[in-house]
Amino acid sequence: MADITYICKRTVVSTKPVQPGKHFSLSVLDRLMEQNHLRFVYYFRAPGAIREPGEMTKKLRESISEMLTCFPIVTGRLLRNPEGQWMIKCNDAGVRMVEARIKGSVENWLKGVDREKELKLVHWEEMYHKPYFWSTFYVQITEFEEGGVAIGLSCLHLLADPTCASMFVKAWADMTLTGKMLNNPPLSHQLPPRRPGRKNPSHDQPSMELINCYKSIADKTNLVSTDDAKHATIALAFSDPMVRACMANGQAMAASDQSSPSPFEALAALFWVCISKLKGAGDDLIDMSVCSDMRNVLNLDNGFFGNCMVYNRVNSKNLKGQKLSDVAKVIGEVMSEMDNDGIIDLIEWLEHNDHQSPPTMNGCDLICASLEAVDPYLAVFEEDLIPVRVSCYVEPVVGVGHVLVLPSPPGEGPFSRVVMVTLPEDEAVRLCEDDLILNFSPTILMGVNN
Amino acid sequence: MEDSMNNPPETESTTTNGVQIRQSRRLPDFLQSVNLKYVKLGYHYLITHLLTLCFVPLIAFVIFQASQFNPNDIHQLWLHLQYNLVSVIICSVFLVSGATVYIVTRPRSVYLVDYACYKPPAKLQVQYQQFMEHSKLTGDFDDSSLEFQRRILERSGLGEETYVPQAMHYIPPRPTMAAAREEAEQVMFGALDILFANTNIKPKDIGVLVVNCSLFNPTPSLSAMIVNKYKLRGNVRTFNLGGMGCSAGVIAVDLAKDMLQIHRNTYAVVVSTENITQNWYFGNKKSMLIPNCLFRVGGSAVLLSNKAKDRRRAKYKLVHVVRTHKGADDKAFKCVYQEQDDAGKTGVSLSKDLMAIAGGALKTNITTLGPLVLPISEQLLFFSTLVAKKLFNAKLKPYIPDFKLAFDHFCIHAGGRAVIDELERNLQLLPIHVEASRMTLHRFGNTSSSSIWYELAYTEAKGRVRRGNRVWQIAFGSGFKCNSSVWEALRHVKPSTSNPWEDCIDRYPVQIVM
Numbered sequence: 001m002a003d004i005t006y007i008c009k010r011t012v013v014s015t016k017p018v019q020p021g022k023h024f025s026l027s028v029l030d031r032l033m034e035q036n037h038l039r040f041v042y043y044f045r046a047p048g049a050i051r052e053p054g055e056m057t058k059k060l061r062e063s064i065s066e067m068l069t070c071f072p073i074v075t076g077r078l079l080r081n082p083e084g085q086w087m088i089k090c091n092d093a094g095v096r097m098v099e100a101r102i103k104g105s106v107e108n109w110l111k112g113v114d115r116e117k118e119l120k121l122v123h124w125e126e127m128y129h130k131p132y133f134w135s136t137f138y139v140q141i142t143e144f145e146e147g148g149v150a151i152g153l154s155c156l157h158l159l160a161d162p163t164c165a166s167m168f169v170k171a172w173a174d175m176t177l178t179g180k181m182l183n184n185p186p187l188s189h190q191l192p193p194r195r196p197g198r199k200n201p202s203h204d205q206p207s208m209e210l211i212n213c214y215k216s217i218a219d220k221t222n223l224v225s226t227d228d229a230k231h232a233t234i235a236l237a238f239s240d241p242m243v244r245a246c247m248a249n250g251q252a253m254a255a256s257d258q259s260s261p262s263p264f265e266a267l268a269a270l271f272w273v274c275i276s277k278l279k280g281a282g283d284d285l286i287d288m289s290v291c292s293d294m295r296n297v298l299n300l301d302n303g304f305f306g307n308c309m310v311y312n313r314v315n316s317k318n319l320k321g322q323k324l325s326d327v328a329k330v331i332g333e334v335m336s337e338m339d340n341d342g343i344i345d346l347i348e349w350l351e352h353n354d355h356q357s358p359p360t361m362n363g364c365d366l367i368c369a370s371l372e373a374v375d376p377y378l379a380v381f382e383e384d385l386i387p388v389r390v391s392c393y394v395e396p397v398v399g400v401g402h403v404l405v406l407p408s409p410p411g412e413g414p415f416s417r418v419v420m421v422t423l424p425e426d427e428a429v430r431l432c433e434d435d436l437i438l439n440f441s442p443t444i445l446m447g448v449n450n
Numbered sequence: 451m452e453d454s455m456n457n458p459p460e461t462e463s464t465t466t467n468g469v470q471i472r473q474s475r476r477l478p479d480f481l482q483s484v485n486l487k488y489v490k491l492g493y494h495y496l497i498t499h500l501l502t503l504c505f506v507p508l509i510a511f512v513i514f515q516a517s518q519f520n521p522n523d524i525h526q527l528w529l530h531l532q533y534n535l536v537s538v539i540i541c542s543v544f545l546v547s548g549a550t551v552y553i554v555t556r557p558r559s560v561y562l563v564d565y566a567c568y569k570p571p572a573k574l575q576v577q578y579q580q581f582m583e584h585s586k587l588t589g590d591f592d593d594s595s596l597e598f599q600r601r602i603l604e605r606s607g608l609g610e611e612t613y614v615p616q617a618m619h620y621i622p623p624r625p626t627m628a629a630a631r632e633e634a635e636q637v638m639f640g641a642l643d644i645l646f647a648n649t650n651i652k653p654k655d656i657g658v659l660v661v662n663c664s665l666f667n668p669t670p671s672l673s674a675m676i677v678n679k680y681k682l683r684g685n686v687r688t689f690n691l692g693g694m695g696c697s698a699g700v701i702a703v704d705l706a707k708d709m710l711q712i713h714r715n716t717y718a719v720v721v722s723t724e725n726i727t728q729n730w731y732f733g734n735k736k737s738m739l740i741p742n743c744l745f746r747v748g749g750s751a752v753l754l755s756n757k758a759k760d761r762r763r764a765k766y767k768l769v770h771v772v773r774t775h776k777g778a779d780d781k782a783f784k785c786v787y788q789e790q791d792d793a794g795k796t797g798v799s800l801s802k803d804l805m806a807i808a809g810g811a812l813k814t815n816i817t818t819l820g821p822l823v824l825p826i827s828e829q830l831l832f833f834s835t836l837v838a839k840k841l842f843n844a845k846l847k848p849y850i851p852d853f854k855l856a857f858d859h860f861c862i863h864a865g866g867r868a869v870i871d872e873l874e875r876n877l878q879l880l881p882i883h884v885e886a887s888r889m890t891l892h893r894f895g896n897t898s899s900s901s902i903w904y905e906l907a908y909t910e911a912k913g914r915v916r917r918g919n920r921v922w923q924i925a926f927g928s929g930f931k932c933n934s935s936v937w938e939a940l941r942h943v944k945p946s947t948s949n950p951w952e953d954c955i956d957r958y959p960v961q962i963v964m
Contacts, residue, residue: 008620008624009620009621010619010620010621011580011583011584011619011621013575013577013580015572017577017610062573065573077579091577091579092577092579093577093579093580093583094580096621130586133582133583133586133587
């Protein structure tokens with residue numbers, strides 16, 4: 001596998017300067033994610049004529065400049081407001097762009113890639129001592145000499161969640177392809193307040209499930225061990241019929257009136273059971289939280305730019321025997337707890353109990369995140385430059401690990417999914433050989449290279 | 451008491467209740483009611499047209515006399531001439547030969563056909579935030595240097611649209627020689643392309659090429675680069691001026707003018723530029739950090755001609771060029787000095803006496819320029835004030851001639867806010883006179899020798915240049931030199947196509963916020 005050559009690093013600004021004096025404040029959901037950052041890698045195969053080296057990069061650089069005009073929050077810089085909380089000053093400072101080149105082709109790379117190699121395609125810098133000069137978004141364009149492009153996007157989770165990060169890339173793709181953005185530029189950044197009159201009179205007490213979950217995460221953060229176990233990430237692709245089979249498994253045998261679990265619930269149940277086994281929990285299940293995008297629930301437009309993913313802990317106390325149907329049912333119940341009222345109660349509670357140092361949200365439990373709202377395959381940069389694979393990482397990984405359920409490339413069926421699991425290295429290896437998982441014959445897109 | 455004196459005279463009035471209003475019959479204060487400015491203007495017009503005014507009675511007298519001639523007198527006159535044929539012929543010979551010698555030795559007029567200023571692409575713009583961020587990320591500057599640069603930048607008068615070369619946009623910056631060549635090519639060829647497109651001349655017609663770039667002098671020279679790119683003819687006279695600072699633009703025009711006296715019927719192209727790529731200072735000596743904050747990418751190309759037929763299409767005619775050099779004075783010589791700091795990093799250091807020396811150089815320059823351009827009225831005033839001071843030892847302030855009467859437009863090299871402020875004060879100019887300089891500094895930064903051309907383009911873009919207007923371009927540079935050139939507009943000048951102010955002139959003038 002050839003090494004990557006870094007060509008240069010520069011700053012890309014928008015073509016039209018932003019109005020001076022604009023500020024964006026960050027919501028409570030944003031502020032919780034301060035310790036994390038996201039990394040996305042998009043792979044593009046480029047059939048047809050080999051381009052001049054650097055030509056694609058130049059085109060992408062120009063189109064991102066155009067597109068950044070609509071994302072002043074991305075090009076701004078972090079500042080503390082008078083209350084000591086983070087906010088963004090929109091000073092058009094720009095995003096950092098790294099340009100690189102690799103020998104070989106995309107296909108060859110994808111055959112032998114693993115976590116360590118893939119992370120080389122995404123540039124990231126930790127926050128400087130003076131965050132005012134630190135860019136929150138990084139873009140890396142890597143050209144494969146024999147054809148293909150990899151675009152890496154990394155950003156601070158404080159500003160964006162996976163849904164809006166992929167929306168950012170889609171906007172960039174639209175700008176490159178058509179010269180204008182198809183979707184409206186992102187709306188303002190406020191979470192919706194409680195709608196007056198919606199408050200249920202019998203709802204005297206706020207719904208505590210979500211609040212309890214966040215409370216316990218905050219408490220547990222102090223107990224997270226900082227062991228330096230090397231983590232590995234594997235990506236498993238489950239085809240459409242296999243996911244349907246999994247969902248059928250997850251449906252209780254005799255309860256035909258029950259609706260079958262969603263693909264996410266079924267897959268989350270599957271992985272929860274398998275990983276618990278791996279971790280040596282015996283018949284019990286380890287602690288797990290699920291996380292999902294709440295834009296629909298909160299009636300927010302898809303263009304909402306900011307964090308809108310909410311966590312909830314799944315109660316594993318009453319589950320014995322690890323029947324997939326029971327597990328899936330419990331997950332389903334937990335997902336339904338994340339309704340409008342519940343979330344708004346949570347938001348209000350968070351606003352009252354604002355921590356100065358936010359917990360590491362991905363710290364203690366196993367996290368199963370549904371990234372189905374993210375549709376990265378819509379990012380088509382040119383007629384023949386379509387994403388063939390998209391990887392997503394939520395860093396840093398400490399503690400147990402996480403499972404991300406992403407949609408598959410189009411054309412593989414509505415229920416097919418790609419699951420990216422990050423675990424300590426040895427557990428990841430064993431997961432690939434687990435019988436329960438192999439029952440559903442996933443294709444190993446990215447394994448652990450020894 | 452005072453109030454009653456300043457009030458207009460009131461008539462006496464006795465009201466029914468017996469209150470008497472005091473009347474004041476003093477004459478109004480003439481000094482307060484008459485504006486001194488208009489007195490001076492009247493004096494100026496009187497002296498300017500004095501000759502005409504004196505001629506009027508003379509003409510009247512001659513006409514009167516001529517009307518009294520009868521044919522007999524004319525016959526007498528004719529006989530007188532016939533008898534003194536020899537002396538008449540000798541007189542005519544002297545007159546004719548004198549006239550011929552005069553006409554032949556008169557300097558050829560140099561016309562400025564057109565000029566072009568380069569506007570770099572928008573992606574090379576640098577804003578304050580980016581400047582500070584990139585400066586910090588290089589790792590070469592300590593905190594006090596960064597703070598110093600930030601303060602200088604904020605008070606510099608530069609806007610957020612000035613241009614910095616591509617090499618400085620990388621993290622870390624890449625000041626290679628290849629990048630410097632590329633910057634020079636982009637600027638010079640950009641300006642020349644616009645110039646050739648606007649004037650429709652063929653590169654083969656160019657007989658003289660003068661290029662000036664102070665800080666970048668590769669081999670082969672920049673002028674050779676231009677000959678190569680545009681395929682100029684084999685016997686073109688090329689000159690490459692290096693190291694002459696920000697006033698080299700005027701020096702180059704002077705050189706081209708001299709060459710156009712020797713070579714008939716040809717064109718001269720003058721390209722003025724500067725190179726930022728390899729001249730960024732990456733050290734911590736404060737006196738050397740200022741150029742980082744002020745110098746920006748820019749360049750101009752000027753087409754001069756001595757062909758008579760170009761008079762019709764030319765914009766300006768060159769009237770005077772005055773060059774002053776203060777290098778004989780050690781302090782002036784060391785005022786702008788390129789050297790290595792203690793860590794071995796090269797930079798241009800500006801001394802604290804810069805403003806004082808600039809003021810002195812300006813005074814010398816205008817002392818030479820004054821008699822050439824000032825109207826007689828001003829010269830008389832200056833002369834009489836001088837005489838009064840020397841001979842009669844009168845305690846008079848030195849009379850500063852009013853250059854506003856001599857020139858309509860001023861293009862002061864946009865060296866920095868301090869330079870423009872200083873000149874505005876010294877020459878007693880109005881804000882509108884220095885507007886071109888301030889706005890060029892805001893939009894393009896200090897583009898060194900080409901800034902005077904951006905300023906002229908601004909004045910044209912604002913539609914202020916009318917036929918007969920005189921333009922004064924002043925440039926200061928290392929050495930210490932002060933050079934000025936005077937142009938006269940030959941027609942109402944419209945801004946050329948692709949001028950650098952095309953898309954933004956409506957936004958100007960802007961208020962420069964401190």
